[in-house]
Structures are given as C-alpha cells and as structure tokens.
Amino acid sequence: MKFSNVKTWLLVFTLLFALTACGNDATETNANANNEGEKLTIKLAHVTNDQSAIHLGSVKFKDIVEExxxxxxxVEVIPGGQLGSEKDLVESTKLGTVDITIPSAAVLSNFVPKAAVLTLPYVIEGSDEQEKYETLKELAKSDAYKEIEKEADAQGLKLFSEAVWWVGDRHVTTKEKPVETLADMKGLKIRTPDAAAHTxxxxxxxxxxxxMNITEVYYSLKTGAIEAQENSINQIYTNNFHEVQKYVNLTGHMTQNELPVLNKKWFDGLTEDQKSIIETAMFDAGVYMSELQLKQNEEELEILKENGMEVINTDLKEFKEATKDLYQIFGDAIDEKFYNDIIESQ
Structure with missing residues (x-):
C-alpha cells in the first residue's frame, strides 16, 4: 500500500472516530437535559379523611412544593387509607412504593422505637393544648429529640425533626357510661391504633x-363490637363518632403529633434545590396544619356538644400515677436517661 493511501485511511478513521465521539457526547448531553427537565412526581399517602387537618396540611404541602x-x-396526595393502614404506609415508604407518609408518632414507633417517647401519657408539659404545642416546638429543637431523627435514618426513613405536625390531646369517648375516674376504665372494650404506645x-x-384500623371503628362502635375509642377532638368529629358515642371524656392521656417520613434513599437522590423545597414545605405545612388543628379542636368540641355529646372533666391524678413508669415497657429503646433527657429538654 502506498504511503499516501495509508495517510488517507488514517485521516478517514480519525474523522469517523471524532464524529462518533461527538455523537456520543451529544446523546449524553441530551439525556441529561431530558432528565433535568422531567417533572418529579411525589406520592404522599395518609390514612385520615379529606376533612381532617392532616389532609389539609398535606394539600398545603402540595401547594407550596408545586409553587x-x-x-x-x-405532589399526588392520597388520603383515607386508600393504600393501607398507617403501618402499611410506613412499610411502603421504607420500600419506596410511597415517597412520603404522615403517621402518628405511636405508629412510627413500630419502626423507630425512640419515637414512642413522644406518645407516653402526660409526657408533654402544658396546662392546655396551646401551651403543649409551644412546648413540643421547643422540644423538637433539642438534641434529645434529634435522637429520633437519627434512628429514623438508620431505618431508611428521612424525618425532619423540627417539622411539627400537631394533632392534640387524645380523649376517650364512650357510649354507655362516662369515664370520671380510673375505676371506670376497668374492663372497658376500647379501640386503639395498632401500636404498643397506644395499647x-x-x-x-x-x-x-x-x-383496629380507624376505617373500621365507626361500624364497630355502632354494632357494639367495641364500647369506646380514643382520638383527638378533630378525629372524633370528622369521623362522626358523635353519632354512636355519648361521652367525650377529657382524659388527655396522649398528646399526639404526626411525624412525616420520606423514603431516605429516594430523598438523598434528589437535587439540593428539590431537597430544600421539600423540607421547607414540610415545615411550613406543619405550622399551617397545627394552627388549623388547634382552632378546630376548640371549635369542634363545641359542635360535639351541640350534637348531644356530654363532656366529662375526668380526674386525672390516678391516670397519671398508673402510667408514670410506662416508658419501661420499651426497654432499651427508651431507657431512663433518654426519657429524662426528653423531660428536661422541655
């Protein structure tokens, strides 16, 4: 082969290689541009009905994120337990089939045991719900509270500790008799969520x-399968329990807040801007939801009275005494030091 021919072939080969490389670069650039331009869809599922403050807070989260x-x-918000119970939804979030769910601290404690400390009877200090809400917001900034966030991380769940979603004090409702003292609780057939912190x-x-799942409670109360249930005022009202119960007994045995959790692997894979938007929205939506819940709890207690329910001011001294050492049932998850740190951080 003549030298000139060799030079010609080398030139052709070089040009082809350069064109191929440029084509690959262009393909990669287009692919990256397409990925960056794609719309991110977040699936948020919870169990409360579409009248609840939790749902309205979820819709607020959607609005803030999209704006x-x-x-x-x-953000796709799926309410009413359409995708399963609270426990199911936390499991789905861990698996990544749901991106975000908003369980109670009690149900989350099945996966993040330290969260149970927030559900212990009479653990959050304050003379009324407004004071307890303010206490909880300060507690959420403490190192003790952030231990819950660290444990969630280890379980594949992302939790924003300072995003407080307040629900309020839970109270017992009954049909046949009021609960005025601890003796009135003996043998009472009562429904609770499926978590040790409740049971x-x-x-x-x-x-x-x-x-029992909350979706089954109304019918079970109506048929007499259970005599009583316990919930926040908002849940008592929005689930129409006043139709099948006579007494709202102000036991205030648990101060409930929700702990929104995300699939950690999914969240870690988002851009910094996306993470910031989601975290800010979760905090702001929590403030909106909490203030709405406080107002609703007050207003809806009056509506329950108007609908024939009697409000009983339960004597709580014996209730507090009977439950004061309950943290011990959680073993190493809530040892005496952690429990005391939570108390002292208030």
Whole structure:
C-alpha cells in the first residue's frame, strides 16, 4: 500500500472516530437535559379523611412544593387509607412504593422505637393544648429529640425533626357510661391504633384493648363490637363518632403529633434545590396544619356538644400515677436517661 493511501485511511478513521465521539457526547448531553427537565412526581399517602387537618396540611404541602418548584415537582396526595393502614404506609415508604407518609408518632414507633417517647401519657408539659404545642416546638429543637431523627435514618426513613405536625390531646369517648375516674376504665372494650404506645397505657389502666384500623371503628362502635375509642377532638368529629358515642371524656392521656417520613434513599437522590423545597414545605405545612388543628379542636368540641355529646372533666391524678413508669415497657429503646433527657429538654 502506498504511503499516501495509508495517510488517507488514517485521516478517514480519525474523522469517523471524532464524529462518533461527538455523537456520543451529544446523546449524553441530551439525556441529561431530558432528565433535568422531567417533572418529579411525589406520592404522599395518609390514612385520615379529606376533612381532617392532616389532609389539609398535606394539600398545603402540595401547594407550596408545586409553587416553589414552578411546577417542576408535582405532589399526588392520597388520603383515607386508600393504600393501607398507617403501618402499611410506613412499610411502603421504607420500600419506596410511597415517597412520603404522615403517621402518628405511636405508629412510627413500630419502626423507630425512640419515637414512642413522644406518645407516653402526660409526657408533654402544658396546662392546655396551646401551651403543649409551644412546648413540643421547643422540644423538637433539642438534641434529645434529634435522637429520633437519627434512628429514623438508620431505618431508611428521612424525618425532619423540627417539622411539627400537631394533632392534640387524645380523649376517650364512650357510649354507655362516662369515664370520671380510673375505676371506670376497668374492663372497658376500647379501640386503639395498632401500636404498643397506644395499647399499653390502656392495659395499665385496666381496659380491654382491641387494636383496629380507624376505617373500621365507626361500624364497630355502632354494632357494639367495641364500647369506646380514643382520638383527638378533630378525629372524633370528622369521623362522626358523635353519632354512636355519648361521652367525650377529657382524659388527655396522649398528646399526639404526626411525624412525616420520606423514603431516605429516594430523598438523598434528589437535587439540593428539590431537597430544600421539600423540607421547607414540610415545615411550613406543619405550622399551617397545627394552627388549623388547634382552632378546630376548640371549635369542634363545641359542635360535639351541640350534637348531644356530654363532656366529662375526668380526674386525672390516678391516670397519671398508673402510667408514670410506662416508658419501661420499651426497654432499651427508651431507657431512663433518654426519657429524662426528653423531660428536661422541655
């Protein structure tokens, strides 16, 4: 082969290689541009009905995220337990089939045991719900509270500790008799959510406890399968329990807040801007939801009265005494030091 021919072939080969490389670069650039331009869709599921403050807070989260992202992030809110119970939804969030769920601290404690400390009877200090809400917001900034966030991380769940979603004090409702003293709890067939943080206090009070999904409670109360249930004022009202119960007994045995959790692997894979938008929205939506809940609890207690329910001011001294050492049932998850740190951080 002549030298000139060799030079020609080398030139052709070089040009082809350069064109191929440029084509690959262009393909990669286009692919990256397409990925960056794709709309991110977030699936948020919870168990409360579409009248609840939790749902309205979820919708507020959706609105904030979509506005701050200029529509590049879309949030699908799925209420009413359509995708399963609270426990199911936390499990789904861990697996990544749901991106975000908003469980109670009690249900989350099945996966993040330290969260149970927030559900212990009479653990949050304050003379009324407003004071307890303010206490909880300060507690959420403490190192002790952030131990819950660290444990969630280890379980594959992202938790924003300072995003407080307040629900309020939970109270017992009954049909046949009021609960005025601890003796009135003995043998009472009461429904609670399926979590030790809910079931164990009532066992300590002497009640007959039946864990049950909230979607089954109304019918069970109506048929007499259970005699009583316990919930926040908002949940008592929005689930129409006043139709099948006569007494709202102000036991205030648990101060409930929700702890929104995300799939950690999914969240860690987002851009810094996306993370910031989601975290800010979760905090702001929590403030909106909490203030709405406080107002609703006050207003809806009056509506329950108007609908024929009697409000009983329960004597709480014996209730507090019967449940004061309940943290011990959680073993190493809530040892005496951690429990005391939570108390002292208030």
């Amino acid at each position: 701050k992202s200029n529509g590049s992030i879309e 164990e206090p009532f066992k300590a009070m002497g009640a007959n406890v039946t864990p």
